[in-house]
Structures are given as C-alpha cells and as structure tokens.
Amino acid sequence: MDAYDDAQALEQRQRDQAVTTAAALARARQQGIGSDICVVCEEPIPEGRRRAAPHANTCLACQAELEATTRWP
Numbered sequence: 001m002d003a004y005d006d007a008q009a010l011e012q013r014q015r016d017q018a019v020t021t022a023a024a025l026a027r028a029r030q031q032g033i034g035s036d037i038c039v040v041c042e043e044p045i046p047e048g049r050r051r052a053a054p055h056a057n058t059c060l061a062c063q064a065e066l067e068a069t070t071r072w073p
Contacts, residue, residue, distance in 0.1 A: 014069050021066050024057070038062050 024039040038045055040062035049060055058066065 018066065018069050021058075021062070022070075040066070 021040050027039075035057045036045055036050070037043070038059040039057045041059060043059055045056060045059050049056055056063070
C-alpha cells in the first residue's frame with residue numbers, strides 16, 4: 001500500500017465511524033432522553049456534560065470528533 005491508499009483507507013474508516021455514530025445517535029434520539037453512557041465510546045458521560053446538555057448521548061470528546069469528521073451540507 002502506498003500513501004495514497006493509506007489516506008483513502010483512513011478516510012473510509014472515518015466515514016464508516018461517522019455513519020455508525022449517526023445511527024447510534026438516531027437510536028438514542030428516538031428514546032427521547034439523554035444517556036449516562038456515551039453511545040460511541042461507551043464511557044460514562046460526565047455529570048457536568050449531562051447537566052449542561054441533558055439530552056446528550058455522547059461524551060464531549062466523541063461529540064467533538066463527530067463534528068470534526070462530519071461534513072454538513
């Protein structure tokens with residue numbers, strides 16, 4: 001594999017992760033409530049984040065990663 005193939009593989013993994021994350025967020029939204037556990041990394045969501053964003057289903061790190069890798073129209 002050359003550098004171009006490596007870059008393409010990385011981009012595909014990022015797209016796959018974004019799709020997986022979006023699906024997990026959609027399922028969580030259907031429940032209409034926030035979560036104590038991040039739907040992406042499955043780590044506990046800190047209490048401060050839960051207070052600031054009661055409907056949050058991701059920890060701050062995963063939300064930042066999601067926003068950084070998702071292209072909005």
